[in-house]
Amino acid sequence: MVRKTKEDAELTRQRIIDAAKEVFLKRGVSRTTLEHIALQAEVTRGAVYWHFKNKTEIFNAMRDRVILPLIDRMDDTLAIANLADDVDALTQIENSMCVTINGLNENIEMRQIYEIMMIKCEYVDEFATVLQQILNNCSNITEKIQLAYERAQAQNILAPNHTPHALALDTHLFFSGLLHMWVKDADGSRFRHQAKELIQSHINLRRKQIKL
Incomplete structure:
Protein backbone atom coordinates (compact mmCIF):
# COMPACT_ATOMS: atom_id res chain seq x y z
CA MET A 1 0.00 0.00 0.00
CA VAL A 2 2.84 2.41 0.88
CA ARG A 3 4.54 1.67 -2.43
CA LYS A 4 1.30 2.27 -4.32
CA THR A 5 0.84 5.59 -2.51
CA LYS A 6 4.36 6.68 -3.49
CA GLU A 7 3.76 5.67 -7.10
CA ASP A 8 0.49 7.61 -7.17
CA ALA A 9 2.20 10.65 -5.68
CA GLU A 10 4.94 10.53 -8.33
CA LEU A 11 2.34 10.21 -11.09
CA THR A 12 0.55 13.26 -9.74
CA ARG A 13 3.82 15.18 -9.57
CA GLN A 14 4.63 14.35 -13.19
CA ARG A 15 1.09 15.31 -14.25
CA ILE A 16 1.55 18.71 -12.61
CA ILE A 17 4.83 19.23 -14.47
CA ASP A 18 3.17 18.21 -17.77
CA ALA A 19 0.32 20.60 -17.09
CA ALA A 20 2.69 23.45 -16.26
CA LYS A 21 4.53 22.91 -19.53
CA GLU A 22 1.28 23.16 -21.50
CA VAL A 23 0.14 26.30 -19.68
CA PHE A 24 3.57 27.95 -19.92
CA LEU A 25 3.48 27.41 -23.69
CA LYS A 26 0.02 28.94 -24.01
CA ARG A 27 0.20 31.79 -21.52
CA GLY A 28 3.87 32.41 -20.88
CA VAL A 29 5.46 31.81 -17.50
CA SER A 30 4.75 35.21 -15.92
CA ARG A 31 1.02 35.04 -16.77
CA THR A 32 0.63 31.52 -15.42
CA THR A 33 -0.63 30.95 -11.88
CA LEU A 34 -0.69 27.83 -9.75
CA GLU A 35 -4.46 27.86 -10.22
CA HIS A 36 -3.99 27.62 -14.01
CA ILE A 37 -1.62 24.68 -13.53
CA ALA A 38 -3.97 22.92 -11.10
CA LEU A 39 -6.88 23.26 -13.52
CA GLN A 40 -4.81 21.91 -16.41
CA ALA A 41 -3.59 18.99 -14.30
CA GLU A 42 -7.11 18.36 -12.94
CA VAL A 43 -5.89 18.44 -9.36
CA THR A 44 -6.51 20.77 -6.45
CA ARG A 45 -4.22 23.67 -5.58
CA GLY A 46 -3.48 21.78 -2.38
CA ALA A 47 -2.12 18.90 -4.45
CA VAL A 48 0.14 21.32 -6.30
CA TYR A 49 1.42 22.78 -3.02
CA TRP A 50 2.00 19.28 -1.66
CA HIS A 51 4.58 18.67 -4.38
CA PHE A 52 5.90 22.18 -5.11
CA LYS A 53 6.48 25.20 -2.93
CA ASN A 54 5.93 27.68 -5.77
CA LYS A 55 5.92 28.18 -9.54
CA THR A 56 9.70 28.44 -9.63
CA GLU A 57 10.05 24.90 -8.28
CA ILE A 58 7.68 23.60 -10.95
CA PHE A 59 9.64 25.44 -13.65
CA ASN A 60 12.93 23.97 -12.39
CA ALA A 61 11.48 20.45 -12.31
CA MET A 62 10.26 20.88 -15.89
CA ARG A 63 13.62 22.26 -17.03
CA ASP A 64 15.58 19.49 -15.30
CA ARG A 65 13.67 16.86 -17.30
CA VAL A 66 15.60 17.77 -20.45
CA ILE A 67 18.52 19.92 -19.32
CA LEU A 68 20.16 17.49 -16.87
CA PRO A 69 20.22 14.53 -19.30
CA LEU A 70 21.44 16.88 -22.04
CA ILE A 71 24.26 18.24 -19.88
CA ASP A 72 25.24 14.66 -19.02
CA ARG A 73 25.44 13.74 -22.72
CA MET A 74 27.47 16.87 -23.52
CA ASP A 75 29.76 16.13 -20.57
CA ASP A 76 30.30 12.58 -21.80
CA THR A 77 31.18 13.80 -25.29
CA LEU A 78 33.59 16.47 -24.04
CA ALA A 79 35.11 14.04 -21.55
CA ILE A 80 36.17 11.84 -24.45
CA ALA A 81 37.96 14.83 -25.95
CA ASN A 82 39.67 15.60 -22.66
CA LEU A 83 40.71 12.08 -21.69
CA ALA A 84 41.48 10.21 -24.92
CA ASP A 85 44.73 11.13 -26.65
CA ASP A 86 43.73 9.49 -29.91
CA VAL A 87 40.40 11.35 -30.28
CA ASP A 88 40.21 14.55 -32.35
CA ALA A 89 39.25 17.10 -29.69
CA LEU A 90 37.76 19.57 -32.20
CA THR A 91 35.48 16.90 -33.61
CA GLN A 92 34.30 16.12 -30.08
CA ILE A 93 33.47 19.78 -29.44
CA GLU A 94 31.46 19.72 -32.66
CA ASN A 95 29.75 16.49 -31.58
CA SER A 96 28.85 17.96 -28.18
CA MET A 97 26.88 20.73 -29.87
CA CYS A 98 25.27 18.36 -32.35
CA VAL A 99 24.00 16.30 -29.39
CA THR A 100 21.73 19.21 -28.51
CA ILE A 101 20.58 19.75 -32.10
CA ASN A 102 19.79 16.04 -32.44
CA GLY A 103 17.77 16.19 -29.25
CA LEU A 104 15.79 19.20 -30.44
CA ASN A 105 15.11 17.51 -33.77
CA GLU A 106 13.97 14.24 -32.21
CA ASN A 107 12.29 15.20 -28.94
CA ILE A 108 9.16 17.37 -29.00
CA GLU A 109 9.19 17.86 -25.22
CA MET A 110 12.75 19.15 -25.41
CA ARG A 111 11.72 21.61 -28.13
CA GLN A 112 8.78 22.79 -26.07
CA ILE A 113 10.83 23.31 -22.92
CA LEU A 147 39.62 21.96 -21.65
CA ALA A 148 38.75 20.37 -25.01
CA TYR A 149 40.35 23.30 -26.86
CA GLU A 150 43.45 22.90 -24.71
CA ARG A 151 43.52 19.25 -25.71
CA ALA A 152 43.20 20.28 -29.37
CA GLN A 153 46.11 22.66 -28.86
CA ALA A 154 48.20 19.83 -27.41
CA GLN A 155 47.23 17.69 -30.42
CA ASN A 156 48.55 20.48 -32.68
CA ILE A 157 45.26 20.72 -34.60
CA LEU A 158 44.18 24.11 -33.26
CA ALA A 159 44.75 27.31 -35.25
CA PRO A 160 47.18 29.53 -33.32
CA ASN A 161 45.16 32.76 -33.61
CA HIS A 162 43.45 32.71 -30.19
CA THR A 163 43.73 31.15 -26.76
CA PRO A 164 41.60 28.14 -25.73
CA HIS A 165 39.84 30.39 -23.21
CA ALA A 166 38.81 32.93 -25.86
CA LEU A 167 37.77 30.18 -28.27
CA ALA A 168 35.67 28.44 -25.61
CA LEU A 169 33.82 31.64 -24.76
CA ASP A 170 33.29 32.37 -28.46
CA THR A 171 31.95 28.85 -29.06
CA HIS A 172 29.58 29.10 -26.12
CA LEU A 173 28.22 32.46 -27.32
CA PHE A 174 27.91 31.17 -30.89
CA PHE A 175 25.99 28.10 -29.81
CA SER A 176 23.74 30.01 -27.40
CA GLY A 177 22.80 32.37 -30.24
CA LEU A 178 22.24 29.47 -32.62
CA LEU A 179 19.93 27.75 -30.13
CA HIS A 180 17.87 30.90 -29.67
CA MET A 181 17.46 31.30 -33.42
CA TRP A 182 16.78 27.56 -33.85
CA VAL A 183 13.90 27.79 -31.39
CA LYS A 184 12.47 30.91 -33.05
CA ASP A 185 12.76 29.40 -36.55
CA ALA A 186 9.45 27.56 -36.26
CA ASP A 187 9.11 26.65 -39.95
CA GLY A 188 12.75 25.57 -40.20
CA SER A 189 13.49 27.71 -43.24
CA ARG A 190 16.38 29.75 -41.86
CA PHE A 191 18.44 27.99 -39.22
CA ARG A 192 17.08 24.58 -38.29
CA HIS A 193 17.87 22.90 -41.58
CA GLN A 194 21.51 24.06 -41.55
CA ALA A 195 22.32 24.05 -37.84
CA LYS A 196 24.82 21.19 -38.06
CA GLU A 197 26.53 22.73 -41.08
CA LEU A 198 26.90 26.01 -39.16
CA ILE A 199 28.43 24.14 -36.22
CA GLN A 200 30.83 22.33 -38.54
CA SER A 201 31.90 25.62 -40.15
CA HIS A 202 32.41 27.18 -36.73
CA ILE A 203 34.75 24.38 -35.70
CA ASN A 204 36.58 24.24 -39.05
CA LEU A 205 37.50 27.91 -38.66
CA ARG A 206 39.39 26.91 -35.52
CA ARG A 207 41.19 24.01 -37.09
CA LYS A 208 44.86 24.39 -37.99
CA GLN A 209 45.30 24.43 -41.75
CA ILE A 210 47.84 21.98 -43.11
CA LYS A 211 50.13 23.55 -45.69
CA LEU A 212 50.76 21.39 -48.71
Missing part, protein backbone atom coordinates in the same frame (compact mmCIF):
# COMPACT_ATOMS: atom_id res chain seq x y z
CA TYR A 114 13.53 25.19 -24.82
CA GLU A 115 10.81 27.41 -26.28
CA ILE A 116 9.51 28.12 -22.77
CA MET A 117 13.01 28.84 -21.44
CA MET A 118 14.05 31.08 -24.32
CA ILE A 119 10.83 32.79 -25.39
CA LYS A 120 8.10 32.34 -22.80
CA CYS A 121 9.93 33.27 -19.59
CA GLU A 122 11.01 36.59 -18.12
CA TYR A 123 13.84 36.05 -15.67
CA VAL A 124 12.80 38.67 -13.13
CA ASP A 125 11.57 38.66 -9.52
CA GLU A 126 11.51 35.07 -8.23
CA PHE A 127 12.92 33.82 -11.53
CA ALA A 128 16.13 35.83 -11.13
CA THR A 129 17.56 32.87 -9.21
CA VAL A 130 16.68 30.58 -12.13
CA LEU A 131 18.68 32.84 -14.44
CA GLN A 132 21.65 32.59 -12.11
CA GLN A 133 21.42 28.79 -12.21
CA ILE A 134 21.36 28.87 -16.01
CA LEU A 135 24.41 31.15 -16.08
CA ASN A 136 26.24 28.82 -13.70
CA ASN A 137 25.50 25.86 -15.99
CA CYS A 138 26.78 27.89 -18.95
CA SER A 139 30.02 28.67 -17.11
CA ASN A 140 30.56 25.00 -16.30
CA ILE A 141 30.02 23.98 -19.92
CA THR A 142 32.36 26.75 -21.14
CA GLU A 143 35.10 25.48 -18.81
CA LYS A 144 34.75 21.97 -20.25
CA ILE A 145 34.87 23.32 -23.80
CA GLN A 146 38.04 25.20 -22.86
